[in-house]
Amino acid sequence: MKKQANIIHSKKLPTLKYDVTVFDLISLFKGKVLLSNILPVFTGLWLALYFNNLVITGHLIDIVFTITGSTLLMAGALTINNWYDADIDRLMERTQSRPTVTGSIPLHIVLSTGVTFSIIGFLCLLFLSYVSAIYGFIGWFTYVVLYTMWSKRKYTWNTLIGSISGAVTPLIGWAVISPTFHVVPITLAIILFIWQMPHTYAIAIRKKQEYNRANVPLLPVVRGITLTKRRMLLYVSCLLPFPFFLSSIGPLFVLSITILNITWLMMAAQGFSSKNNAQWARTMFLYSVNYIVILFSLIIIFTLV
Structure with missing residues (x-):
């Protein structure tokens, strides 16, 4: 006892x-x-x-x-x-x-x-x-x-x-x-939808063994890391046109987000030559987190100016 x-x-x-x-x-x-x-x-x-x-x-x-x-x-x-x-x-x-x-x-x-x-x-x-x-x-x-x-x-x-x-x-x-449809919030919703795919895939690549052990069928676990990298590149490339739908916020804002998108696209492409998938995925993850904070922070900043 x-x-x-x-x-x-x-x-x-x-x-x-x-x-x-x-x-x-x-x-x-x-x-x-x-x-x-x-x-x-x-x-x-x-x-x-x-x-x-x-x-x-x-x-x-x-x-x-x-x-x-x-x-x-x-x-x-x-x-x-x-x-x-x-x-x-x-x-x-x-x-x-x-x-x-x-x-x-x-x-x-x-x-x-x-x-x-x-x-x-x-x-x-x-x-x-x-x-x-x-x-x-x-x-x-x-x-x-x-x-x-x-x-x-x-x-x-x-x-x-x-x-x-x-x-x-x-x-x-x-x-x-304003409970009406408007191109700006709809565009932001689409950007968030697309953004979450490479963001989540980056986590899944880093923690592939853990998800495999838990039997969670994320893409890297079921279809492999190479295919996941292709999907990440595809989703990041899909972000490229959407800053132009936010031109009402200002041309400098559009330029800033376009630069962010192109930088992220280049980083995604580097994944195919990376020798350390975990390290590359960590870089992609950190960039995705900063991307979303910068995006919405710049929106507020540019509408204040």
Whole structure:
């Protein structure tokens, strides 16, 4: 009995540390992924104000509810994803520290948190605009149901389905202010959809062995790295014309994003001569992260000038 008590006590020790709890929460909500999705939401809202000649100070409530609602909705979806993928996360080194794997947060609490956040987030968006709420629901349903629960473990094209959820983010922000179709938010949604393919493939190449061990049929695992490189080159090349659909933001912006696209295309082409696939994939991954931050940051900067 004494030995059993010691085992139980040792299992509870990590959950008593506050810093571990904070890390667990960040991991549970996939903090970096969450932040990278909030920026396009805000940018979409910002552009709607800009193109409709509206003053930001007159829409502070809209901004607060949009950011709060979209953050909660996305955090809910990411949390449910962690809950559902707990079994395969145990098999991959990159996800073994998640609280759903370590047990620091019970799975039933993870699920209830995800559902609660999702509902509150959806209601916040619905309070502002039913069109914005529809876009939010599309993103949530695509990520949670169509990607996480259906396609992720079955098909190599699961990445395409997952990309839809990230693509709707600027549409959410735009619809809060102007629930009408406009070339700018639609173009940004298409760019995000295309961008996520080489971004995700770069991760898959780096972690190919882990995904193989977890039996997740990503393209590098099923079809090989060479084919994946070809697809990455194709998707990056598809980005080339889209800056020109954003000419209303300014010619200097179009030039800046075109340079980013050409640079990324050259990096993708270098993958065929690279002798270290993991290192090349890491470079592609880091560039993709910076690409999206620079893209949406420049949009805000050039509309301020």
